[in-house]
């Protein structure tokens with residue numbers, strides 16, 4: 063059921079593109095009902111033409127089955143159960159739970175085809191706002207027409223999607239063609255038309271579609287039966303029951319009736335199903351991508367930032383929290399950017415300057431020795447924690463990033479207390495006299511996230527993230543603007559500018575009008591393209607406006623009232 067719904071939705075989206083904003087109302091039996099915006103007078107002729115232009119049929123004003131039978135063939139008849147004979151009432155019953163259609167808001171201004179009701183060809187309409195039931199269409203323009211369509215997806219093959227579509231009237235070749243074309247589709251011939259299956263002009267013509275039948279059988283219906291039901295015996299394939307196929311060189315189409323080996327002569331049947339087909343990519347669009355035809359199905363090649371079978375799911379590049387050290391992530395086309403805190407730099411804010419040291423936080427996990435080698439290779443060393451101040455500093459940065467455990471080196475000469483002789487639990491020094499003197503004890507120090515980033519001893523082969531440290535030197539060349547101080551770490555591969563007050567940006571290139579905060583009291587200052595905005599704290603409910611005084615913004619600036627939220631200073 064949900065699959066059917068998804069398909070109806072996909073199809074609705076497709077037809078909507080050709081007509082503007084038709085609105086789905088309800089599905090009753092196999093018919094999907096829509097209200098379609100209509101240009102001009104609401105006559106029966108115009109309702110019919112509007113539905114046709116939208117690739118649909120016009121339902122009759124009365125449902126048409128059983129006691130509600132009306133015998134018309136120029137409009138859709140459907141079994142509406144016993145709720146009412148009136149089509150609009152039956153739809154209202156589904157939509158709003160009442161047969162009083164004029165009280166059902168979604169049906170507001172909808173007109174239904176009702177020939178013979180009035181001599182001026184008026185369609186029959188209703189108005190929700192006034193509760194008017196039976197508006198004479200000829201008196202109204204630019205309302206909605208009630209339209210309906212039915213189509214069932216069968217299968218896809220060789221770049222085509224196959225459908226059976228309910229037709230109105232005699233199942234002639236001309237009507238099969240018209241029904242498919244009305245739905246914006248092509249129509250397959252009795253033969254697939256590919257290779258030798260295209261040699262007989264009685265069974266195949268170039269006006270109907272041609273597709274590779276993969277050697278199963280020349281007959282389109284048998285090929286489809288094999289796809290759908292696993293056997294070429296099409297008259298035992300229920301999805302093809304009473305489906306009629308275009309049959310060149312004859313005035314009638316060929317139909318299949320479930321359980322009967324003899325085919326049906328189309329002109330002897332009315333209101334059955336036409337076999338139609340559309341290019342795969344036409345029917346199942348890729349919402350944010352390019353559709354490519356395939357043998358069995360299409361594939362969507364998604365644009366940057368989109369994923370999913372139909373490229374309908376946006377990729378949130380910030381979902382993995384790539385920004386470290388408390389940086390703010392912004393999702394962008396094809397990726398993300400990190401807005402890093404003061405004294406922090408790198409694509410992921412992974413490098414931090416702290417007084418005379420730089421720290422670089424890894425985003426990969428390695429065994430201790432390899433992590434150490436990576437730090438050396440970038441001109442640093444595995445972070446050296448000398449005291450609990452160092453430990454707390456690193457812990458605070460790690461926590462702001464990924465909340466992971468990281469390797470750290472220990473200072474030599476400190477006994478790694480915590481190793482135990484598990485017999486009597488007594489503390490043991492790794493440099494105990496009975497141990498071979500070695501620098502290669504296979505126990506390494508980890509800042510362990512599970513115990514508040516305390517150091518713990520772990521086997522060095524374990525893979526963890528790590529922090530590299532580097533001394534800070536002054537830059538060979540000062541690339542910081544506006545008096546910023548230039549610091550260089552990791553062999554000059556990282557430059558961090560410390561900006562003077564009033565400047566911001568990686569190279570202190572941006573004037574920061576909010577630093578120092580020029581707003582009065584404790585109001586928040588926000589930078590804007592053309593100035594700043596001083597916001598009244600939301601807690602202090604502003605009861606008045608009129609914040610602009612002569613001194614609000616200072617010379618060279620214009621003050622602009624922003625209602626009760628605050629004021630802006632605009633360069634002027």
Ligand SMILES: *[C@@H]1O[C@H](CO)[C@@H](O)[C@H](O)[C@H]1NC(C)=O
Pocket residue numbers: 300303304320
């Ligand atoms: C085949 O279609 C006919 C006509 O709509 C219907 O009466 C019959 O029940 C259908 N048979 C099956 C097996 O679906």
Ligand SMILES: *[C@@H]1O[C@H](CO)[C@@H](O)[C@H](O)[C@H]1NC(C)=O
Pocket residue numbers: 217218346358359360361371372
């Ligand atoms: C074709 O592909 C679409 C999207 O990838 C999928 O929804 C649909 O079920 C596929 N159809 C078939 C017949 O495999």
Ligand SMILES: *[C@@H]1O[C@H](CO)[C@@H](O)[C@H](O)[C@H]1NC(C)=O
Pocket residue numbers: 409410425426
């Ligand atoms: C680590 O970050 C670099 C860029 O800073 C990126 O290219 C790489 O894919 C990241 N690796 C992982 C495992 O996230």
Ligand SMILES: *[C@@H]1O[C@H](CO)[C@@H](O)[C@H](O)[C@H]1NC(C)=O
Pocket residue numbers: 533
């Ligand atoms: C870092 O600076 C300290 C103190 O100036 C110095 O002793 C040490 O050798 C430096 N380390 C490196 C790798 O440059």
